[in-house]
Amino acid sequence: xxxxxxxxxxxxxxxxxxxxxxxxxxxxxxxxxxxxxxxxxxxxxxxxxxxxxxxxxxxxxxxxxxxxxxxxxxxxxxxxxxxxxxxxxxxxxxxxxxxxxxxxxxxxxxxxxxxxxxxxxxxxxxxxxxxxxxxxxxxxxxxxxxxxxxxxxxxxxxxxxxxxxxxxxxxxxxxxxxxxxxxxxxxxxxxxxxxxxxxxxxxxxxxxxxxxxxxxxxxxxxxxxxxxxxxxxxxxxxxxxxxxxxxxxxxxxxxxxxxxxxxxxxxxxxxxxxxxxxxxxxxxxxxxxxxxxxxxxxxxxxxxxxxxxxxxxxxxxxxxxxxxxxxxxxxxxxxxxxxxxxxxxxxxxxxxx
Numbered sequence: 087x088x089x090x091x092x093x094x095x096x097x098x099x100x101x102x103x104x105x106x107x108x109x110x111x112x113x114x115x116x117x118x119x120x121x122x123x124x125x126x127x128x129x130x131x132x133x134x135x136x137x138x139x140x141x142x143x144x145x146x147x148x149x150x151x152x153x154x155x156x157x158x159x160x161x162x163x164x165x166x167x168x169x170x171x172x173x174x175x176x177x178x179x180x181x182x183x184x185x186x187x188x189x190x191x192x193x194x195x196x197x198x199x200x201x202x203x204x205x206x207x208x209x210x211x212x213x214x215x216x217x218x219x220x221x222x223x224x225x226x227x228x229x230x231x232x233x234x235x236x237x238x239x240x241x242x243x244x245x246x247x248x249x250x251x252x253x254x255x256x257x258x259x260x261x262x263x264x265x266x267x268x269x270x271x272x273x274x275x276x277x278x279x280x281x282x283x284x285x286x287x288x289x290x291x292x293x294x295x296x297x298x299x300x301x302x303x304x305x306x307x308x309x310x311x312x313x314x315x316x317x318x319x320x321x322x323x324x325x326x327x328x329x330x331x332x333x334x335x336x337x338x339x340x341x342x343x344x345x346x347x348x349x350x351x352x353x354x355x356x357x358x359x360x361x362x363x364x365x366x367x368x369x370x371x372x373x374x375x376x377x378x379x380x381x382x383x384x385x386x387x388x389x390x391x392x393x394x395x396x397x398x399x400x401x402x403x404x405x406x407x408x409x410x411x412x413x414x415x416x417x418x419x420x421x422x423x424x425x426x427x428x429x430x431x432x433x434x435x436x437x438x439x
Contacts, residue, residue: 088383089281090345090370094390094421094433101131101145101158109133109141109163113401113423118185118409119147120194122216127412129158129422130196131430132181134401140179142198144216155432157421164219165198165211171224172209180209184246184409186336188261191303195310197245197263200224200434206242208265210311222307225263227296228314232286236298237316244293244332247310248344251300252378253313259300262378263313264346266291266332285318291330292321293348295379317379317423322350325365326388329353332369334408335336335421343382344373347408347421347435350388366405367391368423390433392426400426411435 101117112134119129126146134140137168142165146156165176179201187194193212196219200209208225225245227237245265254260269282269289282289296313303309322331327350337344348371355362369385392404407424414420419435 087162089386090342091438092340092345092370092373092389092435093438094120094368094435096345096390096394096419097154097432097434098156098431099396099425100147100155100422101129103428104160109135109143110245111136112138113428114143114430115427116182116407116409117422117430118142118183118184118196118198119396119412119422120187121412127155128216129160129410129430130164130183130185132183133163138177138179139167140182140201140418142180142196153433154434155422161191164217165196167200169200169221171202171207171313174201174203177201179190181206182409184336186247186249187245188249189251190300190400191307193307195247197225197247198220199243199245206243206268208242208245211379212307219293222311225265225313227316228312230314230316232284235281237267237283239280242266243268245336246333246336248337250379252344253376254297254299255317255379260297260315261300261303261310262295262297264333264337265294265296266330267294288321290322291332292330293319293333295319319373319379320371320381323384324350324369324386325351326352326391327366327369329364334423335411337373337378338411338413338419339375342372343375344378346371346373347389347411349407353390364402364404365392366407368406368408370394390421390423396425396429396431398426401429402427404432408433 117129117131150156181199211224251259265383329351367388368390371384374380410422
């Protein structure tokens with residue numbers, strides 16, 4: 087399987103915590119992005135207050151004379167963890183959003199992680215203008231007898247929709263969502279807490295996909311919260327993915343198929359005090375446009391890994407975590423990513439000639 091013909095070139099830090107701002111004292115990271123009706127580019131960063139209390143903000147991206155993202159203009163908060171399913175006994179959080187604009191629905195769709203009483207699960211919100219957001223609620227998964235389990239039992243995160251209908255497993259147009267169920271009941275534990283779904287032999291967290299019929303969504307947007315026809319897309323494969331993999335940026339259409347930038351994770355030995363060092367890197371994966379659950383090619387080596395000081399030192403050291411992508415008219419794209427769970431960086435995606 088050949089590697090996708092793309093590389094990432096660093097552009098630098100785009101956003102970091104504002105000194106004295108209590109809503110950002112533990113970091114600004116892992117943003118979504120979208121072009122607004124005005125044509126401007128907006129980031130929707132996770133803003134982390136003391137105690138890992140997370141909100142989703144909104145900021146307009148500014149560019150230098152060469153067209154490189156160089157900073158942001160803060161525009162407030164669009165989502166607070168106001169719902170009971172976004173809160174837990176220790177803290178609360180709406181985290182790590184991804185946004186796609188779906189032209190057929192004339193709607194921006196945001197998937198995000200709700201850090202609720204049972205751990206992380208997927209939340210869904212929609213907007214017409216990127217300013218006002220309406221929750222559709224938590225995502226649920228229909229029971230699939232072939233899996234012999236209920237995906238609603240498991241924590242889940244790193245979800246994102248395709249920006250247009252794709253062929254569903256039943257041959258009809260569908261909206262597809264990538265996601266990452268966790269077979270361990272706690273995100274901080276590596277112990278598998280439930281039997282694995284039928285056919286799954288590797289307990290490591292991997293990328294899955296579920297669908298909802300386009301005709302159902304066209305009649306009622308709330309159908310996006312109820313998905314079926316679940317299937318595994320990709321498992322850890324390379325040494326830099328040895329612990330787990332997960333989705334990163336929403337899919338974009340390229341000549342080869344649908345391209346996503348995903349993340350791969352490895353863990354080290356426990357340090358004094360019990361902290362386990364991790365390393366997050368980024369790779370690329372291309373999915374078949376006729377069967378989006380089939381991987382056509384994927385990276386053999388990372389296309390971005392923590393090397394700079396900003397990527398190596400932060401709330402969690404040695405992390406690059408891509409979550410947003412903005413496609414330009416010249417065939418390139420800017421990828422925005424979390425740097426050591428504290429800042430936001432940008433890198434330019436270019437095709438290798």
